Amino acid sequence: MIAEDAPEYRDASLPVDRRVDDLIDRMTVEELVAQLLSVPAYQLVIEGDDEDVGQLLTEDGEFDREAATDILEHGIGHLTRLAGGGGLEPERAAEITDEVQNLLVEETRLGIPAVPHEECLSGYMGPDGTTFPQGIGLASTWDPDLVEGMTTRIRDQLLSIGSVHALSPVLDIARDLRWGRTEETFGEDPYLVAQMASAYVRGLQGSDPTEGISATLKHFVGHGLGEGGKNRSSVQIGERELREVHLFPFEAAIHEANAESVMNAYHDIDGVPCAADESLLTDVLRGEWDFEGTVVSDYFSVRFLHEEHGVARDRYEAAIQAVEAGLDVELPQIEAYDHLVEAVESGDIARETVETSARRVLRQKFEKGLFEEYGSDPEDAAEAFGPDAHREYARDLARESITLLKNEDELLPLDDDTSVAVVGPKADTPEGQLGDYAYAAHYPEKESNRHVVTPLEAFQSRLGEEQVTYAAGCTTTGPETDGFESAVDATATSDVAVAFVGSRSAIALSDAEGEDRRDRPDVPTSGEGADVTDLELPGVQQELVERLHETDTPLVVVQVSGKPHSIEWIDQHVPAVVHAWLPGEEGGHGIADVLFGDHSPSGRLPVSVAKNVGQLPVYYGRKPNSRNERHVYADSDPLYPFGYGLSYTEFEYGDLSLSDDEVHPAGTVTASVTVENTGSVAGHEVVQCYAHQAWPSQARPVQELVGFERVHLDPGESATVYFEIATAQLAFHDRDMDLVVEPDEYELRIGRSAATTETADSFEVVGDRYEVPRSGRVYFAETRVEN
Numbered sequence: 001m002i003a004e005d006a007p008e009y010r011d012a013s014l015p016v017d018r019r020v021d022d023l024i025d026r027m028t029v030e031e032l033v034a035q036l037l038s039v040p041a042y043q044l045v046i047e048g049d050d051e052d053v054g055q056l057l058t059e060d061g062e063f064d065r066e067a068a069t070d071i072l073e074h075g076i077g078h079l080t081r082l083a084g085g086g087g088l089e090p091e092r093a094a095e096i097t098d099e100v101q102n103l104l105v106e107e108t109r110l111g112i113p114a115v116p117h118e119e120c121l122s123g124y125m126g127p128d129g130t131t132f133p134q135g136i137g138l139a140s141t142w143d144p145d146l147v148e149g150m151t152t153r154i155r156d157q158l159l160s161i162g163s164v165h166a167l168s169p170v171l172d173i174a175r176d177l178r179w180g181r182t183e184e185t186f187g188e189d190p191y192l193v194a195q196m197a198s199a200y201v202r203g204l205q206g207s208d209p210t211e212g213i214s215a216t217l218k219h220f221v222g223h224g225l226g227e228g229g230k231n232r233s234s235v236q237i238g239e240r241e242l243r244e245v246h247l248f249p250f251e252a253a254i255h256e257a258n259a260e261s262v263m264n265a266y267h268d269i270d271g272v273p274c275a276a277d278e279s280l281l282t283d284v285l286r287g288e289w290d291f292e293g294t295v296v297s298d299y300f301s302v303r304f305l306h307e308e309h310g311v312a313r314d315r316y317e318a319a320i321q322a323v324e325a326g327l328d329v330e331l332p333q334i335e336a337y338d339h340l341v342e343a344v345e346s347g348d349i350a351r352e353t354v355e356t357s358a359r360r361v362l363r364q365k366f367e368k369g370l371f372e373e374y375g376s377d378p379e380d381a382a383e384a385f386g387p388d389a390h391r392e393y394a395r396d397l398a399r400e401s402i403t404l405l406k407n408e409d410e411l412l413p414l415d416d417d418t419s420v421a422v423v424g425p426k427a428d429t430p431e432g433q434l435g436d437y438a439y440a441a442h443y444p445e446k447e448s449n450r451h452v453v454t455p456l457e458a459f460q461s462r463l464g465e466e467q468v469t470y471a472a473g474c475t476t477t478g479p480e481t482d483g484f485e486s487a488v489d490a491t492a493t494s495d496v497a498v499a500f501v502g503s504r505s506a507i508a509l510s511d512a513e514g515e516d517r518r519d520r521p522d523v524p525t526s527g528e529g530a531d532v533t534d535l536e537l538p539g540v541q542q543e544l545v546e547r548l549h550e551t552d553t554p555l556v557v558v559q560v561s562g563k564p565h566s567i568e569w570i571d572q573h574v575p576a577v578v579h580a581w582l583p584g585e586e587g588g589h590g591i592a593d594v595l596f597g598d599h600s601p602s603g604r605l606p607v608s609v610a611k612n613v614g615q616l617p618v619y620y621g622r623k624p625n626s627r628n629e630r631h632v633y634a635d636s637d638p639l640y641p642f643g644y645g646l647s648y649t650e651f652e653y654g655d656l657s658l659s660d661d662e663v664h665p666a667g668t669v670t671a672s673v674t675v676e677n678t679g680s681v682a683g684h685e686v687v688q689c690y691a692h693q694a695w696p697s698q699a700r701p702v703q704e705l706v707g708f709e710r711v712h713l714d715p716g717e718s719a720t721v722y723f724e725i726a727t728a729q730l731a732f733h734d735r736d737m738d739l740v741v742e743p744d745e746y747e748l749r750i751g752r753s754a755a756t757t758e759t760a761d762s763f764e765v766v767g768d769r770y771e772v773p774r775s776g777r778v779y780f781a782e783t784r785v786e787n
Helices: 016-026 029-034 065-071 090-107 135-139 144-160 180-184 190-205 239-257 278-288 301-307 315-325 337-345 351-367 378-384 391-401 455-463 484-492 541-549 568-573 587-595 624-628
Strands: 038-040 078-080 115-118 214-220 261-264 294-296 403-407 420-423 468-471 496-501 555-559 576-579 651-653 668-677 683-693 704-713 718-726 739-741 744-753 756-765 782-786
Touching: 016 351, 029 337, 029 351, 065 090, 090 144, 090 378, 115 351, 135 144, 135 180, 135 190, 135 391, 144 190, 144 378, 144 391, 190 214, 190 239, 190 704, 214 239, 214 278, 214 294, 261 278, 278 315, 294 351, 301 315, 315 337, 315 351, 337 351, 391 587, 420 455, 420 484, 455 468, 455 496, 455 587, 468 484, 484 541, 496 541, 541 555, 541 568, 555 587, 576 587, 668 683, 668 704, 668 744, 668 756, 683 718, 704 718, 704 782
Parallel strands: 038 078, 078 115, 214 261, 261 294, 420 468, 420 496, 496 555, 555 576
Antiparallel strands: 403 576, 651 668, 668 718, 683 704, 683 744, 718 782, 744 756
């Protein structure tokens, strides 16, 4: 019941915009600016930090009400990872979040609740959150429905602790595989990235804003293109490629999944830092795409305008540049945007500019229903979490993501009566199964009740300890070979050996500073800030594999790694090769399920794997001259192509059938193909549809993915897959940067990878050149399967 004298913004029956207008009119400059600020559980310190405005929790994790009352005097926009960053168990996280929200609602002048946000790239990044496979592993499933199911489960956990906003997913395109954050992405192809990201957003946000978590698309934009494959370094790219490749997934996720938030990237593009780029944050995002959500800063990126890019004299100038460009909320803590109060009062920025950003933040709070219900119940948190929460789904995702790259003489699947040598540095390291934004990998010193199943544990559980011999052999990095002999002995006395190798994933290199990194036993070589100059297996792992190969015991190499490695020697000499990516807390069981044949391998590569780093780039969608030219000692073909992956069964394709030979520029064409499982076991096939334009008016990619469908078939079963493709999907930006469809001949290619065309057919787009209007934009093919 609303009191008669209550302000309009308290009346939930009124339209959101009216409530926002009423509240804005009542706010002081200090209160407006406070909505653009964030505060973490603990003050986050980076090198050179000289400001400390306090923190919400004491060192022992208790709510510091006195400090909070001072910090939150005028309200606050976001609570930065109060639960995950505070290391709070779920029930305690719900209680603390409720206390902070109560203080804001009951003890500040206007009673505006905050937006609590968390990280959830591979699951909620906090104590007891279920850890699923890393982003690159999710992409290898080629199954958007599985991803949507995962984020639906993540949503339940986040809501139970009072969070309403998440800093995920990552939509960066990974084409320089030296970049450590390759593992966080959905791969090299904009269409695949857009499909997986849209599914991620749908699951996280749900169908009702009051019952969903705002997804944040990041990093806007081109973050995977840093010079030298280095994180945060400058990006040089033409507008056409920026739009068609790197902006495309963001545009699709906004229009197809209604994503509610966007995060800027750290780098500059042609000298303009993304955090202060009005053409991106306002002209494209809001002017062209009609995005109405909030733009939040990547952590510290506002202060970096001064300290890293050098385009602002101080944080005062940095704040003005960012907010005027269209960046609404500074994360993760109060550092620069608090200067906006002075900037407004001195006339260096208009109050209306601050109001514009505050309006977006307040709209989100009203739409989330926070003014009516902001609390969280510890009992709900207890129910949503627990050591077994969603473990079966995590296991299913893990095994669906695993990609079989080679299987000579059908070495796999293994028999249960086989004695196995389980060797390698990734065989029995729990954190080694996780991506950089998993809680246990991000905070290795913290405790969690989530048990991570290693491959060794899974093998011992399945076969019994007497059938399994374990030896690490070496560490992930470092020169030591003392453990080689024990690994060789274990291999020589077993029926088969499985070597688990790969990179260690973690955040940055803070634990590995100095000139002796190559001598350290466990340096991160994948993850944020862990960028490399080669793609080889780190340390002496390659040497270990070579020694194991010399025993003549059949050898399986399993890469448990967030990035593809250059393993040409292994491909030539080892009979069976698998990539398990970073499979999460049930990764060990997922790997065992595949290696022993409980699940026919169904993962497909979301990136092309280079033979060596000098080949880069090797992504499939290069232009013809880049694709066809070669180096002196190497051709341009990848070791394994995009979309590639083997199965324990065989599939045969029929001929491709097209609904029409001629299509108008604003029309559609339906392609259909029948696929049959001709093998002896059930399995998944990922049917991929690529398009090629015969004679474009400018250089274009040799082919582009325009549709895919994952199909499960029993032995002898067949199904027909239909792709309804709008000609607008074939559009590109012409010399005037207009999005057009050209009359021409187009070929549709159906294959099991970008390098293998099983069947193809052509049609003609007839009529006049067609400029695609905004309302005519089509992002995805419509697909269906008929058995």
